[in-house]
Amino acid sequence: MDQTTYIFLLQGVGFILGVVAAHLAEKRLNIRLIMAMSLITGSIGSGALPWVKSYPYLASMFFMQGLAKGLVDYAALSICNKLWPNHRGLAFQFVTLGAGIGAFFIPFIARPFLATDTVTSQSNVKCKNPVSVGTKSARDHRSFCISPGHIEYPYVIIAILCVPPAIAFCYYFVKRKQFPLSENNYQQVEVGLMTSSRLHALMMTILFFLHIPVMSMPLAYGDLLTSYGVHGRWHLSRRHMATMTSVFWGAFLVGRVSNLALTNCAEQFYLLCINFGGLFMTSIILCTWTTDYEVALWIGSAGLGFFSSPFLPMILTWVSECACLTGSMISVCLCASGIGEVLVPVLSGWVFVHGGPQSLMYLIAGIVLCEILLFVALVLVARETKRCRDVIINEELVDDT
Incomplete structure (x- = not known):
């Protein structure tokens, strides 16, 4: 287990480095080529991972897998941001929905091949x-x-699934390399205006801290939910808690589908407020009623999964309505998410061991409260940024006239 911990730590570090590398490479290389090479790297890493029985080799392959994931995540969001500057919300939701569907189905692919x-x-x-x-x-x-199981086969299946999109992006690179994706002129002007702004720096800082628990909190809760049910007051069976964990991740997927369906029907800000409100009510249920009612644990788990699902793409989409969504902003949010995926599960496990099962619920509530406070701060900064941007643009229009 100690060795496994280091492996997943290396995978998280690889993800962060992949995001940074993709952002830096975008300035010199075609983003479609970056996506194609990233998918090929992920395919090779996944296919080669389980065949050599050596710990250093295994750790290296997991690092490569994390690196490829960081490259792909950044490239996918960057391409969507440039292809659909006025409809990026729907595109971002599709990217994260695909990730959610993959996370939901991969265990079913692996199950027949396990020992x-x-x-x-x-x-x-x-x-x-x-x-x-x-x-x-x-x-x-x-x-x-x-x-004997054949755990190597699911990795080969995943590697094969990476090949068609890699071929597709190679094709797009060859056919359209003379037409690189770039920011429109309005965005370029705004980037120049906002780069040195204190408001811009403050917004980047808030976005960084806000995205640390965006994905890590659901991961930590999902990892420890079974232990909470088994060792907590109710002493539920592991089979029983496995079903509850499936409900949690199923609600997470349903939440992403629901928010995708509502993206074109409601403003992103109102959807964010609804989800943050639901997350706050869910955290209260988990803190107060799970010690007395088992049904509260079911409702709280489903609610936490549902309301915590849309934040990564939706916050970025809403921010783009107030300020220019640049590659730097995307990379900062993804890096923060990767850092959270490394640190928050470890912190949650430490709190669970030293504070008891119910301390997990208090930790989740504390994280939710911090997220809400950071979101309120982001709203205030975003409104001021939008006001300053409108003033500058109006002054430029007057000068041109």
């Missing part, structure tokens, strides 16, 4: 890999018969 074990009496063991457990009494002695 299985059955318990038999020691006297009847006929399996190739018996592992004996129990007392020395022959009557109580048991053995796990472990059938």
Whole structure:
């Protein structure tokens, strides 16, 4: 388990470096080429990952996988931002919806290839890999018969799934390399106006801290939900909690689909307010009623998954209505999300171990409260930024006239 922790830490570091590398490379290379090469890197990393039984090799391949994910995430959002500057909300939601669907279905792809074990009496063991457990009494002695799995096959399947989009972006690069995607003139002017602005720097800072728990909080809660149910007051079975965890991630996916459907029907600001309000009510349920009612744990888990799902693309989309959404802003948000995915689950595990199961709910509530306060600060800064931008643009129009 200690070695596994370091592997996922390296994967998180690879993701952050991938985002930074993609942002820097975008200034010199075609973004479609970056996307194609990133997908090829991810395909090679996933396909080659499980075949060599060496810890340094395994850690290196997970690092490469994280690197490719960071490159792809940044390139996808950057391409959508440039292709649809006036309709980026729908495009951003599609990107994150695809990620949610992948996270939901990957366990079902992997399940048939996992190793299985059955318990038999020691006297009847006929399996190739018996592992004996129990007392020395022959009557109580048991053995796990472990059938070999083929966990390498899901990685190969994932590698194959990366090939068609890689080919597609190679095709787009070859056919349209004379027409690179670029910011429109209005955005370029605004970037020049806002780069040195204190408001712009303040907005970037708030966005950074706001995005640290955006994805890491659901990940931490999903990882510890089973432990909470098993070791908490209710002492529920692991099978029971596995179902609840599936409900949590199912609600997360439904939340992304619902917000995607509402993107063109309602303003992003109002959708954000609704989701933050729902998240606040959910955190209250988790803190106060889960110790007395099991149904509150079901409702709270589903609510947390549903209302925490849309923030990564939706906050960026709303900010773009008040200020220019640049590559730097996208990379800052993605890097913050990657840092959170490394730090918050570790913090949650430490709090759970030292403070008891219910401390997890208090931590979630504290994170939600911090998110709401940061969002309020972002609203105030964004409004002031929009006001200053409108004044500058009006002055330029008067000068041109």
